[in-house]
Amino acid sequence: MGVSSSDPLLLRAARGEVLDRPPVWMMRQAGRYMKAYRDLREKYPSFRDRSEIPEVAIEVSLQPWKAFQPDGVILFSDIVTPLPGLGIEMDVAEGKGPIIAAPIRTQQQVDNLRPLEPEESLPFIKTILQALRQEVGNKSTVLGFVGAPWTLAAYVVEGKGSKTYSIIKNMAFTDPTMLHQFLGKLAEAIATYARYQIDCGAQVIQLFDSWAGQLSPQDYETFALPYQQQVFQQIRQTHPDTPLILLVSGSAGLLERMAKSGADIITVDWTVDMADARARLGTNMKVQGNLDPGVLFGSQEFIRDRIYDTVRKAGHGGHILNLGHGVLPSTPEENVEFFFETAKQLSLAAVA
Ligand code: CP3
Numbered sequence: 001m002g003v004s005s006s007d008p009l010l011l012r013a014a015r016g017e018v019l020d021r022p023p024v025w026m027m028r029q030a031g032r033y034m035k036a037y038r039d040l041r042e043k044y045p046s047f048r049d050r051s052e053i054p055e056v057a058i059e060v061s062l063q064p065w066k067a068f069q070p071d072g073v074i075l076f077s078d079i080v081t082p083l084p085g086l087g088i089e090m091d092v093a094e095g096k097g098p099i100i101a102a103p104i105r106t107q108q109q110v111d112n113l114r115p116l117e118p119e120e121s122l123p124f125i126k127t128i129l130q131a132l133r134q135e136v137g138n139k140s141t142v143l144g145f146v147g148a149p150w151t152l153a154a155y156v157v158e159g160k161g162s163k164t165y166s167i168i169k170n171m172a173f174t175d176p177t178m179l180h181q182f183l184g185k186l187a188e189a190i191a192t193y194a195r196y197q198i199d200c201g202a203q204v205i206q207l208f209d210s211w212a213g214q215l216s217p218q219d220y221e222t223f224a225l226p227y228q229q230q231v232f233q234q235i236r237q238t239h240p241d242t243p244l245i246l247l248v249s250g251s252a253g254l255l256e257r258m259a260k261s262g263a264d265i266i267t268v269d270w271t272v273d274m275a276d277a278r279a280r281l282g283t284n285m286k287v288q289g290n291l292d293p294g295v296l297f298g299s300q301e302f303i304r305d306r307i308y309d310t311v312r313k314a315g316h317g318g319h320i321l322n323l324g325h326g327v328l329p330s331t332p333e334e335n336v337e338f339f340f341e342t343a344k345q346l347s348l349a350a351v352a
Helices: 009-014 036-044 047-052 052-070 108-112 122-136 149-158 164-172 176-200 210-213 217-238 257-259 274-281 293-297 302-314 333-345
Strands: 072-074 089-091 097-100 142-149 204-208 244-247 266-267 287-289 319-323
Touching: 009 142, 009 204, 009 319, 036 052, 036 089, 047 089, 047 210, 052 122, 052 333, 089 122, 097 149, 108 149, 108 176, 108 244, 122 142, 122 176, 122 204, 142 176, 149 176, 149 210, 149 217, 176 204, 176 217, 176 333, 204 210, 204 293, 210 217, 217 244, 217 257, 257 266, 266 274, 274 287, 274 302, 287 293, 293 319, 293 333, 302 319, 302 333
Parallel strands: 072 142, 142 204, 204 244, 244 266, 266 287, 287 319
Antiparallel strands: 089 097
């Protein structure tokens, strides 16, 4: 697949082209800060319905597209969505996040996991991604995403979100062999799922290892990095042209190690100055980020200054403008609109 100037901006930036402005999208751009989403949630109170009934998931994914025309449109789904296909029952609870029916704590449970067959367990993903591609055409880029093994294992072992990760760390440091087997099975399933998303129309894949920043750098290299590498390698074997993005929350102490994952683009959060991130990652690594989502509570002038500052520090080429993490549910919708408008009017020559 060659690079063509009719390709959407985000895809071109992801391939390293120098552009007139960075492409822009927002993590969690579909969701609770939007009235249209809250209205639809009344009609479909179950998160699984909203993300697994194709017509509803398509509508939610397209709500921010219709409102703001971002350069990226992400599949509305969750990182735990593929788990039932492995035999792990789950739900996504209002205000809490994923809940696992029977947390995995024993060798027997690890042995009983099934290999993922996405055509069978995730048929709705194909309908959703095909519809998104059809709708946005060449005007935007459709992003797929998957959770990384460590972060998925954290939910499945703990049974829900955690502040301390005590149960999975206990397993990591007392029964590492079992945990490694589990992480290996998850990596296999996640790579299969990511390939399926690409076959169904996803043009970029973002790997969320949200909770890998809870590990010390040494343990990141043992329990997170090798499985990120496995997932990226397996995707690349069959889909070498699809850009791959890595996100770790609270990754300031891990940036250089993240660069060894095989990702094309590293998401940087706001705890790192973008100029420092560039210096630490080198000119060959592309970056995404990195405004504090809280900036969107500020005045328009404040938001504009922070956008300019970030874009200036990221420099020419290889930058996807984004927040450093998901947009917060209480964010004023008009500030999101202003963020996109300002970003889309940027010219790199003007802010340099
Ligand atoms: O970015 C997008 O617009 C795509 C949608 C998306 C969701 N989850 C929808 C969602 C994405 C990319 C995810 C990934 C995800 N899910 C991650 C990785 C990203 C990150 O935040 O680091 C994680 C850790 C999860 C697990 C999860 N699911 C959490 C922590 C929560 C939030 C709990 C809460 O209520 O605050 C969920 C639920 C969830 N997934 C919501 C959304 C929009 C909120 C619930 C709702 O809107 O009803």
